[in-house]
Amino acid sequence: MPSTLRTIATAVAVLSVGAFAAGCGGGANGADSRQDLTLQPIAAQGPDPFTQSTAESTATPTPATPPGSGRGNPTAGLSPARTVSGSTPGLYGGTQSVASCDVEKQIRFLGGDRAKNRAFADAAGIGPGSVAGFLRGLTPVVLRADTRVTNHGFRDGSATSFQSVLQAGTAVLVDDHGAPRVRCACGNPLKPPNAHQGNWNDKGKPWPGYRGDRVIVVRPTTVVVNNLIIVNVVNNTWIERQTGDDGQRDRRRPDIHIDPVRPPVPEPPSPPASPSTSPPVTSPPPSPDCPTPTPTVTVTETPSPSAPATPPAPPSEPAPATSGCPTATATVTAPPPSLSPSPPSSSPAPDASPPGDLPSPPNDLPSDVPSGLPSGPDDYDIYGPSPESENV
Helix, strand or coil: HHHHHHHHHHHHHHEEEEEEEEHHHHCCCCCCCCCEEEEEECCCCCCCCCCCCCCCHHHHHCCCCCCCCCCCCCCCCCCCEEECCCCCCCEEEEEEEECCCCCHCCCCCCHHHHHHHHHHHHCCCCHHHHHHHHHHHEEEEECCCCCEEEEEEEEEEEEEEEEEEEECCEEEEEEECEEEECCCCCEECCCCCCCCCCCCEEEEECCCCCCCCHHHHCCCCCCCCCCCEEECCCCCEEEEEHHHHHCCCCCCCCCCCCCCCCCCCCCCCCCCCCCCCCCCCCCCCCCCCCCCCCCHHHHHECCCEEEECCCCCCCCCCCCCCCCCCCCEEEEECCCEEEEECEEEEEECCCCHHHHCCCCCCCCCCCCCCCCCCCCCCCCCCCCCCCCCCCC
């Protein structure tokens, strides 16, 4: 009987370990694994929304289908995404003096439900009492490229988490590091996507023009951004919007000469630093037996113009042999003796140039925004028909 009990216990333990490995381990995090990726169109609330929509429809027009793109998704499931800094001009868009989201409505929705308010704060990484201040510090804009994020839903009194792609034109609230933090169509808190290295299993119906190789990832800046340079989606001009403002203090920027129909440029990977192969050049230390050198000063005189030059006297002592010890020698040349006093010069000093003759400084100062930075079109498909892309 004891041996039978031991056999049964061993079998139960083996089954338990196998079930744990199948549920929590396996290939879920491996390079060849697949994760679900929920595709979320502009106005779709998606699974388990936190609140009703707070998006303003006037700032979120539907993007047009790019020429020649068709309705398919030839690169579905590709894992790499192009990384773009959150401060890139043209990464976001909007309408001048119009907020893409109603922040106060979002605050009222969450304030009326303690469980949702607490779950929202937990997903956003803030305290439950800081939700209103957190939301008022965000900036309402619209995405101008399909963007992958970590999304959150509300289920059974707590926040869920899933990976999703938000369609270009989606109204979002971004923080002062340029990162999307709230999706306005559902009130869900957002965070940067996870670092999954495998393939994706797209869930949901792709929208016209969706391509997996054109999805971007926003990298939050390491410093606080006080202003975002966005594209006015109404007339394709440039706007400067202060972070935390609803657009009432928008300022036109006609001085920016970047083409607004160009897409944001992904950040290239940093090349590895090449190690130096040359050994450092060092001087050998002096021998500990060397005495402290005594400086030797040799004084020579410059011959007078009227006196014949005389050869220098030979040294009284032979030069010491080289011993490897440091020596100190200084040579001083004395000026020639004056034969007669020179009359003072009567020529006046040249007059200084008047201030008006000073050369003027160059006027080709660089522009405040580099011309190499891109942005996107007014129809939101900022990549065009070309299938080429850079993966980071």
